[in-house]
Amino acid sequence: MSDIYEKVIELAKRRGFVWPSAELYGSVAGFIDYGPLGAMTKRRIEDIWRHYYIIREGYYEIECPTVGTEAIYLASGHAKGFADKMCQCPHCHEYFRADHLAEACGIENGAVLSKEDLAAAITDAACPSCGETFGQTEVFDFNLMFQTTIGPGSQRKGYLRPETAQGIFTDFSRLSRFYRQKLPFGAVQIGKSYRNEISPRQGMIRLREFTQAEAEIFVNPEEKTHPAFARYADYSVDLWAIEQQQQNTEAITKTMRQAVDEGIIANEYIAYYLALTHELLATIGVDPKRTRFRQHLPDERAHYAIDCWDAEVYSERFGWVEVVGIADRTDYDLRAHAAESSDSMTVFVPFDEVRKETRKRIVANMGVLGPKYRGKAAKIAAALEEAMPGPDGAEVVVDGETIFVPGDLYTLHEEEVEVRGAEVMPHVIEPSYGVDRMIYSVLEHAYEEEEIDGEVRTVLHLAPCIAPVQVAVFPLVKKDGLDTIAREITVDLQDAGVLADYDDNGAIGRRYRRQDEIGTPFAVTVDTETKEEGTVTLRDRDSMAQVRVKTDDLVQTLVSLTRGRTTFADLTTE
């Protein structure tokens, strides 16, 4: 049966929203092209995202390469952790995850075994597909990252990034200086990421090249209270928390204040971005009734994450689809990069008041110590500074050798120092949006076939702020100079930054329907009254209602309508 997915995809293909990529030479699953209308819609959605995260939250956007060196992904764990150990049945040539097979044979922790151990573990395993015994089989890594080499003849490995986040982490120190080393701060990135999925099946939902919009917000681990939390404290969303999932009950509706106070959501930052995400999705036209937030269960959550929620959108075709992930990733990423690089990845956080601390310091008496230990003296002196002295001496370890240094070879100083703050490794709050999934959700929720006088009218109820074509301009008939007036109006609208589409082809009804199908929210029609009274009709896509508007006021009215400042209903009640 032709379900809504097929109808939406058919429309998207036919009218130029989304196409299979490079159909000319045969397309490859997991790659899509955005056609003229799709690219415009995507841009508008991204710009609304920018409005929320850059303009309102104040996290500037950066843009990093999609190709990264191996070091980045060794640090991030993607080079290892993103790889599955696979094997192939020698009889039926089916592929399986080796660790799953091993676990089916009663091996625990198959995931941590080496390739060789796994191969040994599965020799007696029966193939889940054909039932034959595996025997000696090779276990190989399948890494979800696309690999490339950098430079001619170079052995230097490069990877296409599997997420945009790493670019922000690798720029951490410069970002910290840009924000004058004051937590919290954040950066965002919108761009392509790549995952070489084994078998992408679900159209726009699982792609090998996809667009992410990610924010990495660096916060003081001691202060996970969002400075603007009041904005969303009373905002309520549907939460499908761990408890409801385990008890198999429905999502619960809570305000963000309640959810944080009751400990359902780990902190204000997570709650704040849950609410912001809910509002953003509603703004671009995702049905709030078909939006919920699902908390990751403890066993699916990454071990370092404190709390993680997915914004899920209901699709008639795919069920609940993860569109946004919002996680508190703690200092995992920065710690990983600090360990791999020579950067501390910390921010100096001053204390509210300068703290006075007394510090014990051991100063070696080099005049005695030097001659006594000779070549080892410098190292022993350095080790002494860190040592805990006993009553008559201190033990230090130098080059694996334990040396007892008598108390008369050093003096103990007690000094009062002023401590003005501490080096803090921030925690990362990460809202991560799948832009392609947002677009699909919007299209599916906007699609409607309604019956008008026995005819089916196909309408995309796109929000005026994301509709690719914002206004259509028609002469009612192509004579008496009506077309000239309509063309002039089109240019006036275009000059005001409104994407206006002039059309004089065919009957007026057909032109309305054409625009309905691509979601154009408003249509302006020029008729004889335009010449006599100086007014045009403005037609609303959703209600098909019309009002007469003064030609002189038209541009201003439409600018305001397309930006969502006013609605068509406001015009009719005036």
Place this chain on the structure above:
RNA sequence: GCGAUAGUAGUCUAGUGGUAGGACAGUGGCUUCCCAAGCCACUAACUCGGGUUCGAAUCCCGGCUAUCGCACCA
């Protein structure tokens, strides 16, 4: 990736071993003062590669893509 099924203009579809019709859409024109109206004309397709055959869109094999099942997967 494996198995099953399928692939005909932009879309939907008819069809047969002898090189393809329809509908809708689109374009040009006529008509038309408000919701896919009417009339005329036009454009436009056999998924790709190989094989069998005098001849293949049709039969066979393979690739690609889509749908479904399995596996995989945020």
